[in-house]
Amino acid sequence: MAAVANQHRSHTVISSATIPVTVFTGFLGAGKTTAILNILKRVNPDYNIVLLKNEFGDAETDSALAQESHIAITEMTNGCLCCVLVGQMKTALEEMKEKYHPDRILIETSGSAFPAPIAWQIREMEPAGFHLDAILTVIDCINFCGYEDTSYTARLQAQYTDLILLNKWEQVSERQLDIVVDYVNELNTDTPKVK
Template structure:
């Protein structure tokens, strides 16, 4: 075991119960000496004050704060300075970094896993996401519940943030479980398992988590390749289907059929008609919680990456298809990527699109995707097709669908 100080990175949407969880851990620390670093987007770090107020004098001395920024982006340097200063000035057994409600845990963890002054003193113990179970069920339920954005400082839909924080987690705390039925919690657990198959899950009320479960279990392995989000795992699984693994003949898997949660991967070496596929993506079934992948749009030489969570659907251009480059550049790319799947006719152009959800008609959705492909006649005159809403400049992004604004009663 490394003698580096273990770090737990704590994330979760605003109001999920992160501060309550911190105070619970500090109050029930036992023989542990815990240091806490709290990040808040405001000028005044309210969370740090609440944690300090809820802690005894000894522990409160280990509460550091970063305000007016986000530690996953503009406060990275401040974060490194703060954690190194903590390790230099005070002895403690465990560091908990609580990010703001709009932060993603992966960039924070990266600070402790790359060559840095922080990595020389710390090791990541786990990435923990606290989820408001009631909000999670409502957001991804089939009733079309209006969504709000993650926060005033972040215009991303809440569903995007919830999904991203779960997908990179090692442990998920389903908080406010007392506000949900057992069936709703069962479905929530199944959805978490579909989004991140390797995450441990626990149900709580008032964030009362067993400190041993959260702090003493080593869940993070920098070299572990299995800790993939569900959509990436689905792509990886399908690569083995020709060997008979996970093979049910349809290119999909069922994380938990008991609760209606399933996923499938749609693959095609024929491009989509720009307007028809846009219509499909704007009208995905209510039961589709998460879908992501690369799609091939006719007469567009850029790889289009679709990211959907709940009622939010966004598309970003992620560089050109290698097959669209001059032959010399193609050869260079292919020599550096020996595992690249290459079709003699279409090169690397193809669609790989993973869909995860609950109680949706897979066959019907596959048929709609098939119908959105270009016909033979359209393919012969692809230049005549409409451009559609997809980006034509690298790294440009467009929103195909945004959540309906939440109403205030």
């Protein structure tokens, strides 16, 4: 079980019958949808994953996600799950559970989403059969310039996460990648970083 999920969870025992919910955060264009698509390509097709998408993404990438992954996608694009749509996420997750009987639910947040309120909402749904599995933050190594030039939200996303995915690392020099990792470590040295 993931560190943030455990760190902020009440001491409730999680039943194996609960549905794990994995949350992907990161700014618009960081590559959340592409990362999800790449993960889904490696998952057994019999493992039923459903995606709750709360991001306005590239239509071509989103279409590829739907076609290549053969998963059910529910979109909530009329606000952010962490503030405007508080409460509606609960309804969406319950409907997804009833309609699709998923083995896992992935949530792709909007780029401006604060992770903590989303995590709190999922933890509140433990009695309904859901549990927070992990929060993953996707960072775009090409455009990331450090936290002094980014928003408060980016700082929170880097701090409140179980795993930092360094995306587009193969498109930058080794020196630039080291700089990105140094910036991320200024806020969060304990969380694993993968590329």
